Amino acid sequence: xxxxxxxxxxxxxxxxxxxxxxxxxxxxxxxxxxxxxxxxxxxxxxxxxxxxxxxxxxxxxxxxxxxxxxxxxxxxxxxxxxxxxxxxxxxxxxxxxxxxxxxxxxxxxxxxxxxxxxxxxxxxxxxxxxxxxxxxxxxxxxxxxxxxxxxxxxxxxxxxxxxxxxxxxxxxxxxxxxxxxxxxxxxxxxxxxxxxxxxxxxxxxxxxxxxxxxxxxxxxxxxxxxxxxxxxxxxxxxxxxxxxxxxxxxxxxxxxxxxxxxxxxxxxxxxxxxxxxxxxxxxxxxxxxxxxxxxxxxxxxxxxxxxxxxxxxxxxxxxxxxxxxxxxxxxxxxxxxxxxxxxxxxxxxxxxxxxxxxxxxxxxxxxxxxxxxxxxxxxxxxxxxxxxxxxxxxxxxxxxxxxxxxxxxxxxxxxxxxxxxxxxxxxxxxxxxxxxxxxxxxxxxxxxxxxxxxxxxxxxxxxxxxxxxxxxxxxxxxxxxxxxxxxxxxxxxxxxxxxxxxxxxxxxxxxxxxxxxxxxxxxxxxxxxxxxxxxxxxxxxxxxxxx
Numbered sequence: 001x002x003x004x005x006x007x008x009x010x011x012x013x014x015x016x017x018x019x020x021x022x023x024x025x026x027x028x029x030x031x032x033x034x035x036x037x038x039x040x041x042x043x044x045x046x047x048x049x050x051x052x053x054x055x056x057x058x059x060x061x062x063x064x065x066x067x068x069x070x071x072x073x074x075x076x077x078x079x080x081x082x083x084x085x086x087x088x089x090x091x092x093x094x095x096x097x098x099x100x101x102x103x104x105x106x107x108x109x110x111x112x113x114x115x116x117x118x119x120x121x122x123x124x125x126x127x128x129x130x131x132x133x134x135x136x137x138x139x140x141x142x143x144x145x146x147x148x149x150x151x152x153x154x155x156x157x158x159x160x161x162x163x164x165x166x167x168x169x170x171x172x173x174x175x176x177x178x179x180x181x182x183x184x185x186x187x188x189x190x191x192x193x194x195x196x197x198x199x200x201x202x203x204x205x206x207x208x209x210x211x212x213x214x215x216x217x218x219x220x221x222x223x224x225x226x227x228x229x230x231x232x233x234x235x236x237x238x239x240x241x242x243x244x245x246x247x248x249x250x251x252x253x254x255x256x257x258x259x260x261x262x263x264x265x266x267x268x269x270x271x272x273x274x275x276x277x278x279x280x281x282x283x284x285x286x287x288x289x290x291x292x293x294x295x296x297x298x299x300x301x302x303x304x305x306x307x308x309x310x311x312x313x314x315x316x317x318x319x320x321x322x323x324x325x326x327x328x329x330x331x332x333x334x335x336x337x338x339x340x341x342x343x344x345x346x347x348x349x350x351x352x353x354x355x356x357x358x359x360x361x362x363x364x365x366x367x368x369x370x371x372x373x374x375x376x377x378x379x380x381x382x383x384x385x386x387x388x389x390x391x392x393x394x395x396x397x398x399x400x401x402x403x404x405x406x407x408x409x410x411x412x413x414x415x416x417x418x419x420x421x422x423x424x425x426x427x428x429x430x431x432x433x434x435x436x437x438x439x440x441x442x443x444x445x446x447x448x449x450x451x452x453x454x455x456x457x458x459x460x461x462x463x464x465x466x467x468x469x470x471x472x473x474x475x476x477x478x479x480x481x482x483x484x485x486x487x488x489x490x491x492x493x494x495x496x497x498x499x500x501x502x503x504x505x506x507x508x509x510x511x512x513x514x515x516x517x518x519x520x521x522x523x524x525x526x527x528x529x530x531x532x533x534x535x536x537x538x539x540x541x542x543x544x545x546x547x
Contacts, residue, residue, distance in 0.1 A: 022433040029095035032080075037102040039075055040068070043287075044376045052287075052376035055107045059237045059383060060374055065107070069114045072103070078141040081119040083126055084436070086138035090119075091436050093272055094330035097279040104283040108387045109235035111284075114146075116276055117185050121149035121194040123269035124210045127439035128257030133212050137192060145191035148184055150243070165245055167197035167211060169259075173252040175199070175211065177223070182242035183230050189239060190215060196262045208262030211254045223248030234390035267404075268442040271344035272333060274401070277391060278351035279326035282319055284387075285355045287380045289315055292365040294377055311361040318358050322351045328427060328451070334434040335427055339447030342412075345404035352392040359385055406496070413493035416448040417486060422457045423450040452486060459483045 041048040048054065050068045058065040080099055082088020090096060096119075104111040118141055125137045140147060150165065165179035177197060187193075193213040200207045218224040227242030257265060289312070296308045304312075329347045332340045363370050363381060372378040392398075426432035427450075459479035466476040 023431070025091050026095060026431065029089075029091075029098050032089070033099045033102055036075060036077075036099065039071060040102055040106060043106050046376065050106070052106060052379065053374070055110065056374045056376070056379045056383060059107075059109065062231065062236045064113060064237050064239060065110060068107075068110060072110075072114050073144040076142075077103075077115060078118065078144055078146075081116070081122065082138045082141050083134075086134055087142055088138060092331075092434055093275060093333045093437050094279075094327060094434075097276060097326075097330060100276075100280055101283040104280040105287050108281065108284040108384060108391055109238050111280055112235065112391060113185065113238040116273075116280065117149065118147045119276070120269075120273045121147035121190075121192070123272055123439060124194055124256050124262075124265045125212060127269050127442065128210070128261065128265055129212065132253075133256060137212065140191045146186050146189060147192040147194060148186045148190035150181060150184055150187075150193055150195040150197075165195055165197040167195075167199050167209060167250070169199070170249065175250050175252075175254070177211070177245040177248040177250055180227070180242065180244040182227060183232075183240050184243060185238055185240050187239075187243050188226055188229070188241045193243075194256070196266060199259055199262075205263050206260030208266075209259050210256040210262045210265055211250060212256050213250060213254055218245075218248060218250070221249065232390060234386035234388070236386070264444065267341070267444045269439060270400075271341050271442060272437070272439070274344045274348035275326055275329045275333065275340075278322065278347045279330060281352060281355055281388060281391060282323045282326060284380075284384050285319060285322075285358060288359060288362050288384055289319065291369075291378050291380050292362040295366045295369045308365050311365050315358045315361050318354050322354055326351060331427055331434060332423070332450070333442070334437050336423060336447070336450060337438065337441040338443030339450060340442070341444050341447055342405060342408050342449070343447075343451065345401040348392070349398060349401035349405065352388060353398075355388060359388070409493040410496040410498060412449050412452075413490040413496075417452050417490050418456055420448045420450065420453040422453045428454075455479065455482055455486065 040050045043052045045051050046053050050065070050071060055065050055068065076089075079088045080096055081090055083090045089099075100111060100115060103115060122137050122141065125133050129137065137147065163179065163181045165177055165181065167175035167177050170176055175197075177195070179197075191214075193211075193215060195211045195213060196208050197211055198207055199209040215224070223246050225244040225246070227244055229239060229241045232238070232240055292312060292315075296304050296312065326347050329340060329343050332343060359381060363385075366378060366381055369378045370381050373382045426434060459476070459482070462472065462476035462479050465472050467473075
């Protein structure tokens with residue numbers, strides 16, 4: 001009898017090949033993270049030049065940890081911030097965070113000064129730069145160089161976000177750059193500046209443009225002055241200093257994207273920054289939790305005192321929720337790039353605040369040991385308590401997130417909640433194949449609320465299996481409670497003024513509503529998990545993001 005063999009189609013073979021390649025990318029990212037962990041060594045070894053003791057000592061001297069910075073350059077950390085198409089290793093934001101965790105577990109300031117600020121600076125180039133600009137920027141980072149972001153001024157400004165530069169168009173082409181800004185991280189040692197400069201005096205969405213500048217060329221041409229270093233209360237070892245431009249001519253080729261595109265580029269690319277900041281800060285907070293557990297258990301032959309059970313378990317649960325919320329947002333940047341804008345702002349709004357509260361809880365557990373500043377075992381609390389506000393840009397970062405969220409709430413209540421389709425299950429499934437992060441695809445607002453859609457769908461499925469009891473019954477009750485809260489929130493948001501008028505809120509009611517909407521971290525993981533938990537064939541589904 002003749003037999004036939006089905007041959008996979010070219011499409012099927014291509015999809016299988018892409019899936020295998022994506023799986024290999026995740027494996028490779030975990031391998032790079034393990035290599036960094038090994039290179040950095042035991043964080044609690046007092047003789048380790050890259051351990052916590054050495055990093056805390058450098059912070060006390062207000063110096064960058066030079067030996068560890070050299071190690072990271074030698075390990076090729078800069079390649080993590082360059083898209084793979086330009087010779088780097090950046091494929092997905094969630095994989096980037098996996099690689100960065102060993103650095104941030106030791107020192108958040110080190111992770112910023114020698115790492116992610118270059119990503120934040122160059123994101124506009126990856127989103128809208130010409131091929132030549134992207135190649136030149138990639139070459140800088142691949143060679144171990146740094147890029148500095150020069151922010152535009154915000155209404156709710158702190159030292160980092162105060163003041164800005166103006167770029168006046170020249171008759172023959174190019175711009176004349178002027179202005180002064182005193183607090184810019186790595187301004188004195190960057191090989192590239194990405195400047196958000198005002199090109200229109202009018203207050204409008206087209207008021208700013210992005211310029212990619214070479215500091216050496218500007219210095220040689222004159223018109224650029226580097227200002228002295230500015231001490232900061234947090235991230236004390238990081239190098240913050242200023243720049244002053246005086247009628248400094250820059251060529252038209254420095255323009256990234258189009259004239260007037262700066263605000264739009266900031267809104268599009270900052271969503272990646274917000275998710276990465278939140279996720280890496282969770283890793284830093286984990287070190288403080290380890291310190292607290294050490295304080296509660298060291299020298300005890302009996303079980304941990306009951307008064308420590310609640311704060312330690314509560315902080316651990318909060319860190320899991322923050323990590324999961326940030327993880328889902330990071331994955332959505334690849335899977336749903338045109339729908340992540342509001343979620344990214346929510347993550348950046350909620351996670352730093354929860355981490356701050358967690359540090360306060362852990363301070364009570366550490367007790368007098370928390371005052372052993374600079375010691376590897378117990379110095380992390382003091383340092384992170386100072387560093388975290390700087391990393392999150394303090395009240396200015398919170399205000400910027402509110403400015404994204406508040407104008408969207410009425411539209412979400414009227415057009416998205418209880419109407420939107422659920423997101424793909426890959427968003428929550430660890431190990432699922434995801435597309436590469438493409439900055440050019442990132443969208444602004446009007447992306448709906450896919451986590452709310454997942455919550456509503458999960459609640460309906462869990463209600464059907466509530467009778468099974470156990471964990472499924474608990475999840476069903478939680479989901480129903482969250483859905484009830486969402487219905488109440490929908491009615492409240494329908495009363496919010498349309499669009500930007502919501503921000504003119506003298507009593508702060510809209511901001512309070514935004515806080516209420518954002519305070520939903522369990523939705524981003526428990527109910528995503530519930531999509532498979534409700535299936536009898538999958539009683540124990542994987543979490544949304546693996547450690």
